[in-house]
Amino acid sequence: MPTSQQDGGGGGGERLFHGGAGDGDGGVASAAVTRQVWVPGPVIVGAGPSGLATAACLKARGVPSLVLDKDATVAASWRERTYERLRLHLPRGFCELPLAPPFPPGTPPYPTRDQFVAYLDAYARAFAVEPRLGSRVRAAAYDAAIGFWRVAAVDEAGAGGETEFLSRWLVVATGENAVAAWPAEGVGAYRGAVMHTSSYKRGDEFAGKKVLVVGCGNSGMEVSLDLCNNGAATSMVVRDKIHVLPREILGISTFGLSVFLLKWFPIKWVDALLLIFSRLILGNIEKYGLRRPKIGPLQIKCSTGKTPVLDIGALKKIKNGEIKVVPAIHCFTEDGVEFVNGCREDFDAVIFATGYKSNVPSWLKEEEFFSESDGFPRKAFPHSWRGKNGLYATGFTKRGLQGTSYDAAMIAADIARRWTKSLAGPTAADADHHDTYMAN
Ligand SMILES: Cc1cc2nc3c(=O)[nH]c(=O)nc-3n(C[C@H](O)[C@H](O)[C@H](O)COP(=O)(O)OP(=O)(O)OC[C@H]3O[C@@H](n4cnc5c(N)ncnc54)[C@H](O)[C@@H]3O)c2cc1C
Numbered sequence: 001m002p003t004s005q006q007d008g009g010g011g012g013g014e015r016l017f018h019g020g021a022g023d024g025d026g027g028v029a030s031a032a033v034t035r036q037v038w039v040p041g042p043v044i045v046g047a048g049p050s051g052l053a054t055a056a057c058l059k060a061r062g063v064p065s066l067v068l069d070k071d072a073t074v075a076a077s078w079r080e081r082t083y084e085r086l087r088l089h090l091p092r093g094f095c096e097l098p099l100a101p102p103f104p105p106g107t108p109p110y111p112t113r114d115q116f117v118a119y120l121d122a123y124a125r126a127f128a129v130e131p132r133l134g135s136r137v138r139a140a141a142y143d144a145a146i147g148f149w150r151v152a153a154v155d156e157a158g159a160g161g162e163t164e165f166l167s168r169w170l171v172v173a174t175g176e177n178a179v180a181a182w183p184a185e186g187v188g189a190y191r192g193a194v195m196h197t198s199s200y201k202r203g204d205e206f207a208g209k210k211v212l213v214v215g216c217g218n219s220g221m222e223v224s225l226d227l228c229n230n231g232a233a234t235s236m237v238v239r240d241k242i243h244v245l246p247r248e249i250l251g252i253s254t255f256g257l258s259v260f261l262l263k264w265f266p267i268k269w270v271d272a273l274l275l276i277f278s279r280l281i282l283g284n285i286e287k288y289g290l291r292r293p294k295i296g297p298l299q300i301k302c303s304t305g306k307t308p309v310l311d312i313g314a315l316k317k318i319k320n321g322e323i324k325v326v327p328a329i330h331c332f333t334e335d336g337v338e339f340v341n342g343c344r345e346d347f348d349a350v351i352f353a354t355g356y357k358s359n360v361p362s363w364l365k366e367e368e369f370f371s372e373s374d375g376f377p378r379k380a381f382p383h384s385w386r387g388k389n390g391l392y393a394t395g396f397t398k399r400g401l402q403g404t405s406y407d408a409a410m411i412a413a414d415i416a417r418r419w420t421k422s423l424a425g426p427t428a429a430d431a432d433h434h435d436t437y438m439a440n
Pocket residue numbers: 045046047048049050051068069070071074075076077078082086087088089090094095135136137138173174175176177178359363394395396399400401402404
């Protein structure tokens with residue numbers, strides 16, 4: 001598949017490094033390897049907002065890159081794994097990617113999924129980022145003997161052959177939401193329909209059905225609302241304490257207001273203010289089974305990454321009883337569930353809104369920078385973007401698209417410095433300096 005990187009003399013030129021499978025210490029090649037390709041610039045794994053933003057920032061600094069994605073389009077998480085009526089829940093200004101013009105005139109304050117996808121398509125076009133699509137990275141490891149990352153990608157679009165890319169830099173951009181998280185217990189003998197919110201598209205197929213939504217983060221709340229608007233009898237499992245905030249306070253986005261206030265006041269004060277406003281706007285939500293944590297919403301977001309619910313209408317349905325709040329599930333029965341309070345209820349379908357996981361441990365053979373337990377960088381924002389030996393991570397800050405923009409800018413600046421040096425030709429002194437620099 002021709003790419004602009006090849007055309008432009010950048011990453012991914014189909015230049016055979018040498019024949020046969022890699023055999024270095026850090027080798028990731030399998031018997032199925034058909035060829036090896038040397039990539040002059042970084043290899044970026046993932047063509048979502050994080051991968052695209054990093055490729056664009058690199059390009060702006062004159063560094064070519066090769067973006068790989070397992071799916072057939074850019075921004076596949078948004079295109080394929082979100083529901084139709086989804087809108088960004090942060091105002092558009094907080095969801096723009098670096099170096100790009102704002103959303104086109106006429107875009108609403110909270111763009112729809114399709115508008116965001118169109119924005120990402122236009123962004124990729126504007127920076128001529130043409131990822132190699134249908135390329136699933138199966139394994140990647142640093143080969144210390146040659147100082148290169150070996151990245152083995154399965155060609156899912158073609159006959160299933162494998163290419164091993166060799167690059168000095170590896171940027172992990174596979175995201176915080178790479179795979180659906182399901183409860184380990186499973187659904188036992190339950191015979192009804194089961195899905196995860198990442199496969200949920202629209203509510204009309206559930207009209208007239210009894211549906212149980214498991215989980216009450218932003219996905220659980222929004223899918224419950226959508227189901228309800230489509231005539232499904234909806235129950236939502238709330239097993240723990242949660243913060244629900246109005247999406248807007250006095251016509252200003254709650255997120256924007258928080259960002260502004262945090263410039264002036266400590267986070268505890270801002271949280272206290274948000275909770276006062278939430279109480280005035282939403283009332284006492286504890287009455288409806290939504291108990292608030294003792295710690296404030298922004299403090300929780302900062303320390304754990306758990307996003308407060310930004311309410312777009314589910315709370316009204318909870319208050320009027322159209323969405324029923326139910327406790328944690330004790331076990332599944334053939335036709336429904338038994339809750340921890342001993343009550344049993346039948347459901348036609350169960351939708352798990354139980355969140356997502358990183359998939360990094362399944363393919364990256366590295367455990368110093370990335371934790372093998374959760375697949376996130378061990379260091380938190382603002383230090384989560386750079387590891388050792390030319391390894392980088394973008395989009396793992398738990399700070400949404402703003403975190404992505406920060407990472408992209410930092411990574412591009414760092415690689416551009418090394419790129420300029422590498423054009424001058426590596427020397428032993430450079431290698432020493434490289435190690436020292438990385439250790440800082
Ligand atoms: C429903 C939803 C709504 C959100 N709304 C907002 C919002 O309003 N504002 C905000 O700031 N943030 C929001 N976020 C958070 C975050 O901004 C998005 O999840 C965003 O898509 C993250 O971008 P990303 O590029 O890091 O990850 P993704 O968009 O998930 O992109 C990762 C890419 O990596 C590819 N990939 C994964 N594994 C491999 C592999 N092994 N080989 C090759 N390719 C691979 C995937 O196919 C995918 O294309 C939302 C998240 C979700 C789930």
